[in-house]
Amino acid sequence: MTYKSIMAAYVDGSPAGSVRYHIKGGVCIIERLSIKPDLQGAGIGRSLIAAVEKLVEGKAHKLYLETGLLAGNLLQFYSKLDYSGEAILRSHYGGFDWIVFSKFIRMDRKTTMMEVHT
DSSP states (O other): OOOOEEEEEEETTEEEEEEEEEEETTEEEEEEEEEOGGGTTSSHHHHHHHHHHHHHBTTBSEEEEEEETTOHHHHHHHHHTTOEEEEEETTOGGGOOEEEEEEEOOOOSOOOOOOOBO
């Protein structure tokens, strides 16, 4: 069974965003990054992704995610975080085109983390 962890961000004690992730075969699969619409652009998504990257250091060698190819803002977002487009998934989820992004990370440091399993 694969357990997924959830990282959540709060602003003034209220939920602002979250991301799910899990590690499979040394690859950290990032899923469902979501930020409250009125807080998008405030750096919350960037902080969540950075936190996941730090938590999986020493446990994963690569980060992997998929997003809609038509989501221009997300393509720019992940590119600015040094993720590279790896593949195009034609007529994929919902019949839409998706893009696979990845980023290699170093595995030379041990990091302790606490996970919430769902």
